Amino acid sequence: MINEEIRIPQVRVVDSDGGQLGIMSSADALELAYSKNVDLVLIAPKAETPVCKLMDYGKYKFEMAKKEKEAKKNQKVMSIKEVRVSPSIDDHDFDTKVNHAAKFLKDGDKVKVTVRFRGREIRHSDLGAKLLDRFKDALSEVGAADKPAKLEGKNMSIMISPK
Template sequence: MAGITSTVGFNAVFAGITKTLSSHSLIYRRFQALWQKDSEVDDALDISAIRSATVRLIDGQQNMLGLVSKDEAVRMAEDAELDLVILSPDADPPVVKMMDYSKYRYEQQKRKKDQQKKTTRMDLKELKMGYNIDQHDYSVRLRAAQKFLQEGDKVKVIVSMKGRENEFRNIAIELLRRFQTEIGELATEESKNFRDRNLFIIMVPNKEMIRKPQEPISRKKKKQAESEVSAAEITAEPLQIESGV
């Protein structure tokens, strides 16, 4: 009987420990994740790796405080509630800086993502029109071209000449030149072909122009433009598909 009581008591204690550990498992996982994350960047925070007794210290406001002892630098960072980060471990003496390292890492990662967005593959958007296109449809394509260019894509404007329409080649060429003129500084010419039956001009976005803030488009105007573009049957093909042109 005593053996049964002991076993029951042990099981109760074990269950209590298990429950306690389970309730703290989330905290443990978070701590573990933070530890793993910090372990990836601990080289910059490992002040013990500095062999020199003195360091060149920069404070949180970018002020150079000059030479101080390593221990003094650690104390000053703790007092300011900042991390002490090694900037130049091989300098003599090493250069360290007081900063919020988590914030610094976040901003670095954000800049990296922004850079990756800027280097995204450029697409080639096609806009087709006839040599005798009316003003409304012409305006639809012009607005679409401006939109594509502002989004960082190339634009290929095509005028197809079928059969006897080839007699009006000069009108088609003037139409393409007018289109390019009205696009203006938003794009630069990459290539053109006015010899074949499919006349075209390819324009590349002018990076300096598209960096400038554009006037915000109202929701109503944006929806209207999208409807017009859809109705005009504007096609968009990836650049790699058009590479053989």
């Protein structure tokens, strides 16, 4: 809320440098703001005595938008990459899948390793668990498992996060 929108009888006023000007009526504070060619901006409405600051509102709004944009830019977006394998994977194929998963982890993404069982392969779910343990051990330098492997329908999966 700025200027005339402030309908609180008593406010604590702070000048643009951060110095306390004391508690005064909002009408007096507004008059003071107009005399200094700045806006009266309500900063802390929930305080015991609400706090208003004398500042250029357009500049304040621009600074806040700039800070928000900077925070959004610095925020790392983590996506989940999936690597699918079968329980009867060959050694070379396994190494290739491990290398792909390691690249994803180095890029900062989480990796979901899924073993897909087909037909009667589901009876040998212990093979899938062993395969996922091998995967977890192979990626131990660049990532760590969030939870133990779990079986969901015909798929067994594990989530690995970057270190």
